Amino acid sequence: MNKLLLVSILLLAFSNIVSAEVYTISGYTTFSDGTPVKKTKITVECSANEYNCTSINDVVTTDLNGKYQIVLDINKSHNGKELSLEILGEYFFHTMELKSQNETQQEPAIQDIQLNQNPPTYPLSFSACCVFLIFSIAFVIAISRTFNRMINPKEEFIIDRIIVICPICNGNLPNHLLIRHLIVEHDIAASDAANISEQATKY
Ligand SMILES: [Zn+2]
Incomplete structure (x- = not known):
C-alpha cells in the first residue's frame, strides 16, 4: 500500500514537471464604441506580482475583425496564475484556470476585451x-x-x-x-x- 502511494506521488510529481500543455485564450477586442481593434499587437505576460512565471511571454496580433488568439505552452504550475494582456497601452488581466488532470485537452478560455479608448480619429489610416x-x-x-x-x-x-x-x-x-x-x-x-x-x- 505504501509503495503504491509512493509510486502515485512520484507519478503525480513527474506529470506535473513533464506534462506541458497548451492553454488557449481567445476573444474579440473592441474600442469603447464597439468597433473592432484591427491588426493590433497584444503583449501577453505574467502579471508583475506572479512568481515563477517568466516563461510566458508572447505577442499576438488581432485580425481584421478584432479577434485574437493566444496559444501558450504551460504546465500545471501555471494554474491560477494571472496574465496581463497589454493592448494600445491598456492592461487587461486573465487568470489561468486549468481543467482537471483527467482532461487532456484544455478548452479555449474566452475573454473579450473592450478598450476604454476610442478608435483613432484620423479618417484615413x-x-x-x-x-x-x-x-x-x-x-x-x-x-x-x-x-x-x-x-x-x-x-x-x-x-x-x-x-x-x-x-x-x-x-x-x-x-x-x-x-x-x-x-x-x-x-x-x-x-x-x-x-x-x-x-x-x-x-
Ligand atoms: Zn524608284
Missing part, C-alpha cells in the same frame, strides 16, 4: 493612404497609356501618309518605304539611300 496612392498611380498610368494610344496611331497615320517621290524612277511611295525601295529596286548603297531619302523628304 496609413494603409488606406497606401492603397489610395497605389490606385492613384495605377489610374495615372492607365490614363497616360490611353492617351498614348490615342496619340500614337495618329502619328503613325500621318507618317504613313507622307508620300514622297522616288528621285530615280519618279514613283510615288510612302516616306518610310523609300530607303528600302532605293536599296532593293535601284541597288543603291544603304548610306546613299539614307541621304537620298533625307533629301526627298525635305521637299
Whole structure:
C-alpha cells in the first residue's frame, strides 16, 4: 500500500514537471464604441506580482475583425496564475484556470476585451493612404497609356501618309518605304539611300 502511494506521488510529481500543455485564450477586442481593434499587437505576460512565471511571454496580433488568439505552452504550475494582456497601452488581466488532470485537452478560455479608448480619429489610416496612392498611380498610368494610344496611331497615320517621290524612277511611295525601295529596286548603297531619302523628304 505504501509503495503504491509512493509510486502515485512520484507519478503525480513527474506529470506535473513533464506534462506541458497548451492553454488557449481567445476573444474579440473592441474600442469603447464597439468597433473592432484591427491588426493590433497584444503583449501577453505574467502579471508583475506572479512568481515563477517568466516563461510566458508572447505577442499576438488581432485580425481584421478584432479577434485574437493566444496559444501558450504551460504546465500545471501555471494554474491560477494571472496574465496581463497589454493592448494600445491598456492592461487587461486573465487568470489561468486549468481543467482537471483527467482532461487532456484544455478548452479555449474566452475573454473579450473592450478598450476604454476610442478608435483613432484620423479618417484615413496609413494603409488606406497606401492603397489610395497605389490606385492613384495605377489610374495615372492607365490614363497616360490611353492617351498614348490615342496619340500614337495618329502619328503613325500621318507618317504613313507622307508620300514622297522616288528621285530615280519618279514613283510615288510612302516616306518610310523609300530607303528600302532605293536599296532593293535601284541597288543603291544603304548610306546613299539614307541621304537620298533625307533629301526627298525635305521637299
Ligand atoms: Zn524608284
